[in-house]
Amino acid sequence: MKKILSQAWKEFMLFRRDKLLNMxxxxxxxxxxxxxxxxxxxRLRNVSLLVYDYDNTPLSRTYLxxxxxxxxxxxxxxxxxxxxxxALASWRGRAALIIPQNFERDFLRGTQPVVQxxxxxxxxxxxxxxxxxxxxxxxxxxxxxGLTQPVPKISQAxxxxxxxxxxxxxxxxxxxxxxxxxxGLGLMLIIFPALLGALTTAKEYExxxxxxxxxxxxxxxxxxxxxxxxxxxxxxxxxxxxxILGLLVFEFRxxxxxxxxxxxxxxxxxxxxxxxxxxxNATGNQSAAIQGVQMGSFLLSxxxxxxxxxxxxxxxxxxxxxxxxxxxxxxxxxxxSILRNASWGTSFFPFVMLAVLTFAFFLVNAMQMRKMxxxx
Amino acid sequence: xxxxxxxxxxxLLKEVQQLKRNRGLVIQLMLxxxxxxxxxxxxxxxxxxxxxxxxxxxxxxxxxRNFIDSLSRNVDFTVKQVYVSRHDAEDALKSLKxxxxxxxxxxxxxxxNRGQTSAVQVVIDAVDANTAQIAQGYLEMALADYNSxxxxxxxxxxxxxxxxxxxxHPAGPPGAPEVQSAYIYNPGLVTSWYYVTGVMSIIMFxxxxxxxxxxxVKEKETGTIEQLLMTPAQTGEMLMAKTSPVxxxxxxxxxxxxxxxxxxxxxxxxxxxxxxxxxxxxxxLAGTGIGVMIATVSKSQQQxxxxxxxxxxxxxxxxxxxxxxxxxxxxFQKLSYFDPLRYMVTIVRGxxxxxxxxSALWPxxxxxxxxxxxxxxxxxxRFRKT
Numbered sequence: 001m002k003k004i005l006s007q008a009w010k011e012f013m014l015f016r017r018d019k020l021l022n023m024x025x026x027x028x029x030x031x032x033x034x035x036x037x038x039x040x041x042x043r044l045r046n047v048s049l050l051v052y053d054y055d056n057t058p059l060s061r062t063y064l065x066x067x068x069x070x071x072x073x074x075x076x077x078x079x080x081x082x083x084x085x086x087a088l089a090s091w092r093g094r095a096a097l098i099i100p101q102n103f104e105r106d107f108l109r110g111t112q113p114v115v116q117x118x119x120x121x122x123x124x125x126x127x128x129x130x131x132x133x134x135x136x137x138x139x140x141x142x143x144x145x146g147l148t149q150p151v152p153k154i155s156q157a158x159x160x161x162x163x164x165x166x167x168x169x170x171x172x173x174x175x176x177x178x179x180x181x182x183x184g185l186g187l188m189l190i191i192f193p194a195l196l197g198a199l200t201t202a203k204e205y206e207x208x209x210x211x212x213x214x215x216x217x218x219x220x221x222x223x224x225x226x227x228x229x230x231x232x233x234x235x236x237x238x239x240x241x242x243x244i245l246g247l248l249v250f251e252f253r254x255x256x257x258x259x260x261x262x263x264x265x266x267x268x269x270x271x272x273x274x275x276x277x278x279x280x281n282a283t284g285n286q287s288a289a290i291q292g293v294q295m296g297s298f299l300l301s302x303x304x305x306x307x308x309x310x311x312x313x314x315x316x317x318x319x320x321x322x323x324x325x326x327x328x329x330x331x332x333x334x335x336x337s338i339l340r341n342a343s344w345g346t347s348f349f350p351f352v353m354l355a356v357l358t359f360a361f362f363l364v365n366a367m368q369m370r371k372m373x374x375x376x
Numbered sequence: 377x378x379x380x381x382x383x384x385x386x387x388l389l390k391e392v393q394q395l396k397r398n399r400g401l402v403i404q405l406m407l408x409x410x411x412x413x414x415x416x417x418x419x420x421x422x423x424x425x426x427x428x429x430x431x432x433x434x435x436x437x438x439x440x441r442n443f444i445d446s447l448s449r450n451v452d453f454t455v456k457q458v459y460v461s462r463h464d465a466e467d468a469l470k471s472l473k474x475x476x477x478x479x480x481x482x483x484x485x486x487x488x489n490r491g492q493t494s495a496v497q498v499v500i501d502a503v504d505a506n507t508a509q510i511a512q513g514y515l516e517m518a519l520a521d522y523n524s525x526x527x528x529x530x531x532x533x534x535x536x537x538x539x540x541x542x543x544x545h546p547a548g549p550p551g552a553p554e555v556q557s558a559y560i561y562n563p564g565l566v567t568s569w570y571y572v573t574g575v576m577s578i579i580m581f582x583x584x585x586x587x588x589x590x591x592x593v594k595e596k597e598t599g600t601i602e603q604l605l606m607t608p609a610q611t612g613e614m615l616m617a618k619t620s621p622v623x624x625x626x627x628x629x630x631x632x633x634x635x636x637x638x639x640x641x642x643x644x645x646x647x648x649x650x651x652x653x654x655x656x657x658x659x660x661l662a663g664t665g666i667g668v669m670i671a672t673v674s675k676s677q678q679q680x681x682x683x684x685x686x687x688x689x690x691x692x693x694x695x696x697x698x699x700x701x702x703x704x705x706x707x708f709q710k711l712s713y714f715d716p717l718r719y720m721v722t723i724v725r726g727x728x729x730x731x732x733x734x735s736a737l738w739p740x741x742x743x744x745x746x747x748x749x750x751x752x753x754x755x756x757x758r759f760r761k762t
Binding site: 340 | 401404407412415416418426469470471472495496497498499500501502503504505506507508513555556557558559560561562563565566567569570586590594674675676677678679681682683685686689690693694699700702703704705708722725726729730731732733735736
């Protein structure tokens with residue numbers, strides 16, 4: 001134990017000397033979490049909609065108002081001579097609404113006028129959503145303007161047989177900040193500890209001081225734990241800061257039973273640092289180690305941990321990877337604790353997986369080191 | 377002039393030799409466009425499907441079973457389990473076995489047969505707000521389907537067949553205006569195109585900066601920069617020699633990623649390839665500039681790498697490569713104008729997916745040019761100072 005602590009102390013002295021590193025290690029997660037949480041939003045607002053009203057009647061303007069009143073769309077003027085195709089190709093708007101001549105007349109007469117909506121489908125996902133919004137707005141307009149066929153009293157049949165009463169649990173305001181905030185927290189806490197772990201290990205190889213570790217009386221386990229300890233502490237500081245940021249910006253709530261979250265955080269940080277150290281041991285070169293961390297922890301966690309895309313939407317061929325990512329399980333635990341206010345019961349499986357993965361990373365590390373160490 | 381070229385050539389030779397020995401770097405450059413692009417393209421599909429639906433059937437009648445049947449016919453839902461008590465369903469939702477559940481009231485069939493409207497409660501796990509909203513939408517459509525089956529169509533009035541463009545939406549009453557949505561530039565609604573073009577641009581920028589900073593700071597770390605400064609070569613020549621192999625490699629990466637995009641994802645190239653190349657070259661230049669700048673500020677590779685990690689993600693996130701800029705808060709939208717990557721992304725999408733007119737593209741190209749001149753200029757100046 002003493003040896004572990006003194007190894008950690010040595011790391012701390014090294015770490016303290018590098019002021020820039022200090023600052024980055026603490027500041028970076030906060031800035032990144034803020035950015036990732038805010039820009040990750042998938043909700044559409046203020047989509048600029050170009051309007052081509054060839055009817056210009058009170059009714060067509062009412063129709064436009066229906067779109068303008070929705071938060072999704074923002075009506076946008078356009079140069080009179082520009083065709084909608086050209087305007088869309090020049091990024092002047094993301095969709096163009098074309099109301100034909102005789103819109104009002106056709107509507108009042110009861111023949112169905114056709115309004116065209118051209119959507120820039122470069123971002124196909126938003127495009128689909130926009131198409132659906134427009135269809136909803138369209139039926140809202142119809143309903144408001146009294147075209148709904150009156151139900152004949154004789155048949156007694158209701159317009160709607162079954163209606164829905166909806167309850168949205170855990171996030172009734174449907175805010176996506178909480179979702180991306182919690183995911184961002186998980187992402188930050190895997191990137192930076194792994195990065196620091198990789199850098200410090202690879203540096204030992206580059207400067208050749210790893211030989212001293214081999215030759216010393218430290219066992220592989222002691223060396224690894226000593227090295228990891230400091231970065232886990234740094235990670236805990238990052239966790240506290242990110243959590244405060246979460247409370248301030250991302251609508252986090254204190255879980256009533258934080259024990260599972262705290263234990264999981266420590267485990268997760270160890271997993272991150274161990275992963276980084278594996279990379280450092282394997283490559284022995286800072287630049288390559290960073291690349292490894294970037295691919296292994298950042299990219300994979302970003303894509304496959306359920307931060308951006310729900311895991312069930314990942315193609316089945318690569319979905320299995322996500323079960324081997326600590327981030328998958330940790331983000332689950334964070335969301336359970338902060339959003340669902342759930343405790344050990346719900347988080348049991350992810351917790352076990354997280355523990356298993358951490359231990360596995362540790363074993364790989366120990367094996368890498370043991371192979372090299374001189375037998376004492 | 378000739379001496380200059382000779383010196384540059386000698387330095388270039390040295391850099392190329394060093395690069396040749398550095399296998400890791402070449403792999404580092406070639407891996408992202410192939411593997412990352414493919415993973416990104418396939419994995420990033422935010423379409424919601426296979427929602428796990430639980431049903432609490434308190435009615436136990438033919439009608440309620442028909443209702444459940446009609447829901448399970450829907451491809452977006454899989455009915456996981458029919459529960460007897462609401463409590464069980466709540467537990468299942470809590471332990472993440474379900475995404476949403478319905479409660480069919482005990483008087484369901486009685487109310488329906490009486491010709492009244494029956495209310496069905498649905499509880500959705502809304503932690504993922506986006507999915508919850510979509511689930512809500514799906515459910516409403518499924519319900520509309522069901523209703524249109526059980527509710528007899530009123531026999532009064534003319535009933536036109538109305539075909540809505542989006543078939544998933546229930547038909548409106550006769551005579552209602554119809555919106556016909558035309559999805560241009562990507563009528564097949566291929567999700568991967570958006571991400572592939574975005575990631576392509578990100579790779580150009582980030583890899584250039586990563587590699588350039590690593591190469592430049594290495595000289596400093598090993599102390600060989602002193603030797604370089606002692607040679608008659610001028611700083612400009614040194615910088616050129618250092619960056620030109622990176623630049624060439626980056627251009628290879630650019631076309632490699634375009635080819636992967638075309639072959640694997642069927643990415644269309646509708647616009648001018650020259651413009652694409654020019655934009656790629658400019659952003660490689662800008663990326664290299666950022667990399668060298670970072671190298672001049674930092675004392676060790678460790679610091680340099682961390683700094684690139686600090687600089688690159690904000691650039692990526694603000695550029696609109698992975699999420700549309702319009703969705704961001706206003707302040708962030710304004711900030712994105714200071715992001716050179718934004719222009720690269722715009723041009724790449726303009727050239728591949730859209731046939732953007734030149735009048736819309738040149739401001740982006742101009743901005744990108746300015747950025748790369750400024751960034752590269754600053755980096756040359758900083759390089760001299762060290």
